[in-house]
Amino acid sequence: MLIVMNHSATQEQIRSVEKAVEAMGLQASPIPGSERTAIGVLGNQGYVDDSTIRELPGVVECIHVSKPYKLVSRDFHPEPTIVEVGPVKIGNGLPPVVMAGPCSIESEAQMLASARVVKAAGAQILRGGAFKPRTGPHSFQGLGVEGLKYLRRAGDEAGLPVVTEVMRIEQLDDVCRYADILQIGARNMQNFDLLKEVGKRRHPVLLKRGMSATLEEFLAAAEYIVAEGNGQVILCERGIRTFEKATRNTLDLSIVPLIRKMSHLPIIVDPSHATGIRALVPVMSKAALVAGAHGLMVEVHPEPEKALCDGAQSLTGEGFATLMGELSGLLKYLGY
Template sequence: MLIVMEHHATQAQIDAVAARIRELGYEPLPIPGANRVAIGVLGNRGYVDEEPFRDLAGIQELIHVTKPYKLASRDFHPEDTVVRIGTVEVAWHRPPVIIAGPCAVESREQTLAAARAVKAAGGRVLRGGAFKPRTSPHSFQGLGEEGLEILAEARAETGLAVVTEVMRIDQIERVAEVADCLQVGARNMQNFDLLRALGEAGRPVLLKRGLSATLEEWLAAAEYIVASGNDQVILCERGIRTFERALRNTLDLGVVPWLRQVTHLPVIVDPSHALGRRDLVPPLARAAWAVGACGIMVEVHPDPARALSDGPQSMDPEGFAALCAELDRLGALLDAAAP
């Protein structure tokens, strides 16, 4: 439930409503607004009866919120959340951010070369998997601890912030020593124990959409992190599995403007994993820019033909630099056309 107070409600009236919420065994969440205060009711597992609030002064409206993602919704948090990855800000009302790098950390030379290319082209955050979940147990699984050390060196040399995936709760502390942002992969989107632990990790979280997840399931997964004390969550659309098999996945760009309406959490797009083909990454990256995404995440490898993971979808440094230049031009056009 969301309790909207009158614009002239006194602090004593607001406190009385919060006290009544606690008496009922729930938790009040004051939500200050420009003209009035609203109070969210948290902790209920079903319908909240309106009757206990009928005799309280200063209430304008009682709104029943049935979404399973209250804290991630604009109902409870109308203002955009700014997620800070190091010094990089990701938010709906900020310029879009480019996150790029290899799918997997394969070697020191490969990762440093990719990081230099990302930096030179205008990327702000380096991505790279030290721990890699793969469909086949025989595929390259990443370098683990050695990969984290290489990412730390790349950050020290280039100044780029780092995002890398964490797969298990027992990895969080070690990965957080290196990474500025902890990624949850599509396969772990509903690993609820991991999500709760990440809510207490003290690092921003990049939450990828599950392979066949609905938008409600995705936002509910984000709710686990936010409800555990961490509102620094970025949602990443990376395509979903549908009946169509011409491409690796179906990239759902329509979620970007829709999510901007319903959640304060920023949303970025990963065209590399959605498509699986590097030649299709630039047009979909431009499309993500155009529909208002808060950023994109692109795979870049110094020698895609020799990549140990996702070579066909990885851009080489030259192609990535050209894409960044295109996005700069597109951004200028969109800014000029904005009302």
């Protein structure tokens, strides 16, 4: 950490800050500049809490050099993480993986139809939501455990591993029983208790970026999971909230190569939630793979116009098959 002092800070103020640093068991190393003094803080193992320093007299700001994550950082762990879900492998150097299926599980028939459609088109993993977070209390809230069973049956029939969201710790046992990947939704990215619990399980985790989470917070959330012993974490960019309302969210695609540079965890992209517009999903899927995404998560519904949730951003089975055909050409171009 670097503590920046006022231009007019007194020697006494500088000395007080040094003392406060030393009281934290750290060393203070003043760096006198032509305009002001800065004080380097040495000896810390990881992130330093600046809250007791920041408001001392003469302090302008505290600048962090260490990050609130380390285990997920490529700087400390250069080797890429490969996440394994049954026969499917996700990570650096491997062909991108497509997870597809409906936003929410509505019936057994719908899941079986969805599974067949996405399997036939070439998807490797089946998705479907049994527990749904919805903005208003009067919307469809998901089928719960019954839905999990439909998902599992559909996955088994099609020979596809399945991923589904877990929203609460109490759901964790059920979700672990029926699903292959535990998805943490954007709204729960900083539900730290939930992160710790999934960190204690052995299932791979799909962690979605919170809609107003910075890259640093995103990686720190993953750190919670890895710190508990579960290193099988897949990150997922799904759009952030900005002033622009023409798309549902703003897909932050530049984060993909940046995460590849900063972390060893695989990063996939969800163009369906990011854009919220069906017509943009195929083109942004391709852009995501070119940007370096290790996979995609795409909403597909056999009959989007009858979907109970997010129909407008779901591809039809036909649309998805067309996309998968196009992706196959793209993968060839990309060398897979």
